[in-house]
Amino acid sequence: MSRDPPVVVVVDAKTPGNIGTIARAMKNFGMTDLKLVNPPELDPDGEAHGFAGHAREDVLPNADEVTFEEVVANYHTVGCTAITGEDSRRHVRFPFKTPRELADSLRTVDAPTALVFGREGRGLDNEELAQLDEVCSIPASDDYPVLNLGQAATILLYELRDLTVEETQLPDVERERAEEADIERFHDYVGDFLDASGYKPVKRDKTRRLVRRLVGRAHPTDREIHTLLGVLRRATAQLDHRSELLDEYDEPDRWDK
Template sequence: MARRFTPVVVVVEPETPGNVGTIARAMKNFGLSDLKLVNPPPLEPDGEAYGFAGHAREDVLPNAEEVTFEEVVSEYHTVATTAITNEDSRKHVRFPFKTPAEVRESLETVDTKTALVFGREGRGLNNDELARMDEVCSIPASDDYPVLNLGQAATVLLYELRSLTVAETQLPDVERERAEESEIERFYDNFESFVERVEHRDHKRPKTLRMMRRLVGRAHPTDREITTLTGLFRRASNRIDRFEDETRD
């Protein structure tokens, strides 16, 4: 059965109303309407945002919802955008990353609530925010000047996803459904508890947790898969606790 993919678009602390309008216009171009803003500037009806929004001033921009970063992380499978990665497999804040085309391929056969997350104009998403994202997208560009304007970056990614978001397009059958975000977050909590018991080097723990989040983010686990993994790490943690208690006795 064909479906229409309708991710939400999230902009974290945008500084320029015009860029919010540009993103709203790109959303309208490519079949999306749910815009969420974290700490946005004032968006006046006669201001720059509405001037840049085109026909999106009629529905997308007026219905934009102000949310918190925590709400986005807890409710959605998150795809963050970043201009420069500068990392390899030894680090997991901005690596591994996908191109927009690879993001489309990743999302076209799963059914999940997804948020496409864009950062600030000048600084983008910081490392702490990126560490909490499930997937990272980077747009290939010239090494001489790889940094895209915020509105441009959003337009490029939404254009690449158009085969999923435009209603008339026939899409592949959904092969499986991704587990609920709340269940995946519960898995991360159990995995973190496990890591705290087996990894005594404090500086290693954040990297391990980020690596697991990236791995699960790419895998799109089903309910059964994530429930099995959660139970496995919870039982392992409980056994470690019992062993330590017996050792102390």
């Protein structure tokens, strides 16, 4: 990534544990620069450091105390709020973006960016939001839309991860799909199995198409497709052997009844 990740600003937090939770989420999702406006005392033996996990080693102790005015003056700012305006007549909180929409729009913003979170309970007030460049809000139940400060920050930072994290602990799922040649072998075995089981010829093509669509949506892994190949190969061989025995002893095929 060519640009620096956004900085995270927490305004007037009252609970040290929330600051620790935010610091941990920052470390999870590739952000390191935490700035605090009017923070509570962060005791090294207190809950902020306890909730921060490994972020107590770098993100939390390196946090800067700043003023709100300094943030506004030096960054492209995104204010985070649970309560939004419904239309353009309430312009302080409208328009707003969801975290996913914000992730898309920030790809085109080539400027130092700050994600600004407000205090517990009432968040950022209208006067503060009016000084910020953008507004972001997390869709939640209309009955209870206000999230815990630490939870809200974690959700937003997760949605921005493609801008801040080059590689995660998860494998590249695009490389896990089985080879196309093996998938085609599976489809051939499906045809052999249908033939050996005496499946009605008029239904075979349709059934094979449905199986192909199902497998196409499933994106089976190499192990999964080879397991299925083994099952079909064994089942088809047993059906073929059964047919040979029936032919040898000239017994009626009860399956045809």
